[in-house]
Amino acid sequence: MRVRVILFYCLIVYAISWSLQFAAIHFAGNLESDSAKPWLAGVMFSPALIAILFNWEVTSARRTLLWRPTARMTPLILLAVAVPTMIAFGAVAVCEITGWGKCGWFTFTGNGVSISGGPWLLGRGAQSWLKFIANVALTGLGYAAFNALFAIGEELGWRGFLQGPMVAKVGTSRGIILLGLIWSFWHLPALLSGYNFPEHPLLGGFVLFPITLVAASFFLGWLTIRANTCWPAALAHGATNSIEEGVVSNLHMAMPHIYLDVVRLGLTVMFGLLFWYLLVRRETV
Numbered sequence: 001m002r003v004r005v006i007l008f009y010c011l012i013v014y015a016i017s018w019s020l021q022f023a024a025i026h027f028a029g030n031l032e033s034d035s036a037k038p039w040l041a042g043v044m045f046s047p048a049l050i051a052i053l054f055n056w057e058v059t060s061a062r063r064t065l066l067w068r069p070t071a072r073m074t075p076l077i078l079l080a081v082a083v084p085t086m087i088a089f090g091a092v093a094v095c096e097i098t099g100w101g102k103c104g105w106f107t108f109t110g111n112g113v114s115i116s117g118g119p120w121l122l123g124r125g126a127q128s129w130l131k132f133i134a135n136v137a138l139t140g141l142g143y144a145a146f147n148a149l150f151a152i153g154e155e156l157g158w159r160g161f162l163q164g165p166m167v168a169k170v171g172t173s174r175g176i177i178l179l180g181l182i183w184s185f186w187h188l189p190a191l192l193s194g195y196n197f198p199e200h201p202l203l204g205g206f207v208l209f210p211i212t213l214v215a216a217s218f219f220l221g222w223l224t225i226r227a228n229t230c231w232p233a234a235l236a237h238g239a240t241n242s243i244e245e246g247v248v249s250n251l252h253m254a255m256p257h258i259y260l261d262v263v264r265l266g267l268t269v270m271f272g273l274l275f276w277y278l279l280v281r282r283e284t285v
């Protein structure tokens with residue numbers, strides 16, 4: 001795919017997405033409100049819709065869309081959900097150990113876990129460690145699969161369409177870093193309005209979120225390259241938006257929320273570095 005096609009794609013996606021985000025801010029005000037959801041749904045699906053249009057109309061972009069499910073994606077399904085889940089419970093552990101926050105849904109003991117809140121498919125109450133792990137796994141898979149139906153609106157565009165040409169042009173590491181930055185700043189109007197980082201919108205929009213999405217892009221990129229399809233990345237994205245966000249949001253913080261933001265960032269970067277290493281190692285083997 002030619003560089004000018006890549007740039008034109010990004011320009012169109014940014015123009016549509018930023019327009020919809022500004023419209024949501026203007027007409028809905030609070031981006032967490034129900035009235036903002038139709039606008040944000042349009043934002044989320046814009047990368048996929050434009051990618052499909054380019055794949056159809058632009059000669060050099062034809063047959064480049066990684067949308068078909070493959071047999072190679074099957075063993076990656078659990079990993080796609082497990083990593084966001086581990087980030088979530090890692091953040092809970094750090095906040096509990098340091099005293100920065102208290103978990104509102106779980107009470108951990110040597111014999112198991114007592115669950116007092118959350119939409120867990122195997123129910124709440126006192127559970128052995130084995131049942132609790134099965135509960136988390138089943139719930140994570142279920143909600144990740146549901147949310148993947150929305151996350152595919154982004155992943156079909158970013159990982160399914162744009163990642164391959166960018167990696168081909170500038171290499172794996174630089175291509176995925178650049179894609180992560182494009183993905184991050186695509187969210188910028190919402191971030192600067194206080195979405196995700198209401199206490200620190202500038203720090204969130206220009207520092208925390210870009211680093212987070214670059215790190216996450218190495219994980220999502222690795223899944224896409226291994227599976228040769230964007231569906232595992234969509235599942236991981238869905239898990240991030242569901243079980244990771246749900247578990248972390250139930251923490252009652254004794255410290256400013258920025259502490260939790262930095263903990264999540266650190267854990268995401270750790271996994272990002274792991275999958276960056278696997279990608280680089282794959283190229284040298």
